[in-house]
Amino acid sequence: MDNQKNGRRIFLKNTTMAAAAVPFSLSATDFKDESKKGSKGKTKYALVGTGTRGSSSWAKPIIQNYAQYADLVALCDINIGRMEYAKKFIGTNAPTYHSSEFEKMISETQPDTVIVTTTDCFHEQYIVKAMELGCDVISEKPLVTEAHQGQNLIAAENRTGKKITTTFNARFSNESEEIKKILNSGELGKVLSAEYHEYLNVDHGASYYRRWHGKKRFSGSLLVHKASHHFDQMNWWLDSEPVTVKANGKVGFYGKNNSFRGSNCRTCTFKSKCEFYWDIESYGSKELYLSGEAEDGYLRDGCVWDKEIDSYDAMTVEVAYENDVLLSYSLNSYMPYEGQNIAFNCEKGRLEVRVYDAQPWEVDNVFEFRITKNFNGTKAYGLGRDSGTHGGSDDKLRDKIFKPNQPDELKQMADSRAGLMSSLIGIAAVKSIETKKQINIHDLVDFPTEWKWKTKLK
Template sequence: MARKKYVICGVSTRANGMFIRPMLDTFQQHCEIVGLLDADPGRFTNCFKKFPALAGTPVYAPDQFQQMIEETKPDAVIVAGVDYTHADYIVQGLEHHLDVISEKPMVTTGADCKRVLDTQNNSRGKLYVTFNYRYSPIHMRIKELILEGRIGRVTSIDLNWYLDTYHGASYFKRWNRKRSNSGGLSVHKSTHHFDLIQWWAGQRPVEAFAYGALNYFGPEGELNPVKEDGRYCGTCRVKHNCKYFMRWSSRSKEIAPPDDHLTTMDSKTGSSTGYRPDGCIFDSEIDIEDTYTAVVKYDKGAMLSYSVNFSLPYEGYRLAINGTKGRIETMEVMSGRAAFHVPEQTIDYFPLFGAKETIHVVPRAGGHGGGDPLILEDLFLGPDPLRPYEIMAGAEAGALAVLTGEAVWKSAQANRPVRLTDLLVESNVSELSKGRVSNRV
């Protein structure tokens, strides 16, 4: 069988680690990378240095997508650049009736959700959104417990997500700090969480009410050593007075913490564009929130109580799912950067009438709790024939997660509930609400 040909839009840290490396190694017999597209030529240089096998691969600028398709004749497009660029490449790929693999978030706005959904409905290609958290062994087992009917119909979910002072702060150093790039963290980060909830519950979100705030970062951050814009960690004259910097550094060197997926081969790219990934977390350019609490209502009656905080002493989450027949609980603390002993993550199952059961799940190696290797197998080898349920996310799931995130942000701004259908025009509302969007999961 001939290898499938891929072009990659956005030669980012994520593209290099998540896609290019395994495509050249594990999936070499099934994949061929025939073109690379990026706004920064420096990323091509870094990519070829890291992966000599790609030397000579044609490269293209963002306005050369059509030329790239005509010259390389790919079977599929991988979209892994800055979030706001996703929509154009997804739409163009689907218009060419190609399969498209997109990093999350699928897009950053409801308007772009409409564009993608409309195009998907008229395309012979399929869109796949890489919600790899679904593929964690713990998360898959939770889905299986719900499908087995162990807790009955899902009625309410409590999810509290914590990011530590390294990972959380990183979003405020990089391009994510501007809403125009990322949609804000209720979209860029929380779509992961909202997707898990809608997938577990088997219900579609319909309305959100939320509060949001910038508590830690930006110029008014209480730990800002001096109000002065334009600083970068690499050259900052006051960084040794910055508690966020010094938590992961000494006065003589910066120390990458364990399990650091942010220190990567292309962390210094951007010389052609002026971009730096070490901007000051207290800069006034920051226009996104670092704290959210939200309530989300679903179409079959479930309710989500959600919070996310981007500056905490440790990283992880607490989850409880309640149903008409019982309750599921689990807690994860990411062990790599935790400053204390971390117990094994288990699932506690409480039947409505009966004894508690503790479920130990076999761990799996790989990023995102072992999810990355499995989702790559589904993407490049096809769905696992032994898995009795659907897991890969498509256009509808990607849109619902983004719409939930945008509704959370807009609710926080307007101080009122926001219905997801208000973020789409009527032609899309009818299709989405009835589950008629193609490639549905």
């Protein structure tokens, strides 16, 4: 247990100082030289946060698939060992900078855009500083983990005139696009209420509790980290924004809910009896984490029974929207199978969608659709999943971001407002659970009357 505590202390100390160590003091005029463009006019990108998502989904694809449009000019992370391994994995000669050298990185490499893929709770600090130093920002979800961070983003975006793109790849999956098209068609009339139920199985679900995601201080809870995808999808499908949120949640399966626990799987004395033992040697990106483990004490194969786990594993949320739609949402992260049940109850009938991600039985289609009219029968059909990560949605999103002049008929590109709205539903849900009260979204943040980037969207 002493090793567990010491490792955690090192990680907490270093991650807490990740953004605070940066000497954020100068302004955009001290840095940006508009005469310094990428080679042949390409957009210049810097990546801050070189974990799996940043390295695999953003930096490496820039090198491999978008080199004619983009230059990767810098990498930044708090963990030097991990960043050096990531540099080799990515296949780049871009210079590397410790998080305390963030301003130096901007000054020396002159990126047009900073891609932020750090631990969730630090997104806001890097986003704000990047904009203050003259850069646009691409950020992974969730955009923020606390309401005051959202207020800071609103102020910074309006103050600097720079823009934030929130990367909601879930908007680009085949079933998500199909739902949007059906609702846009008006075939079922006005949506009156909606249902969204997320099932994470004991493989994928448990993985969140082995990592920093299981601690609310880092992730905001799965209601912010994971559910921000789902809340954004619903906001986008309904073309509306949330007004009130009421939620319930608990840690009923992981964390303290076991008779034994260890520091991490590799060193655990209970590995032979624990059904959740996970061998990091089987993990494709193991060296990305093992290479930096001694530096900050972060254990990628942490124990799912850690008593400090406080991110809910069972949760329900009720959301009322501006357009009077009522949403019933749930997420359970310890299920025997994985997928989603999504439904829209409309004036003229009901749309039901079943998403199969992993289950101990065969299915003909991973996406099952059923449209039932009130007085005109029913029809069912299926769709398949495209190749590529997250069912091809990552490729679609990256094409929109990196390739010039891409159409956006379904309005899938998400700005700061979309990112903030999805985060705020999760933040409000956590606050509702903690206070046992209904939360008004507009009590969390003072919204401007005009959102600047709205006028820039094509």
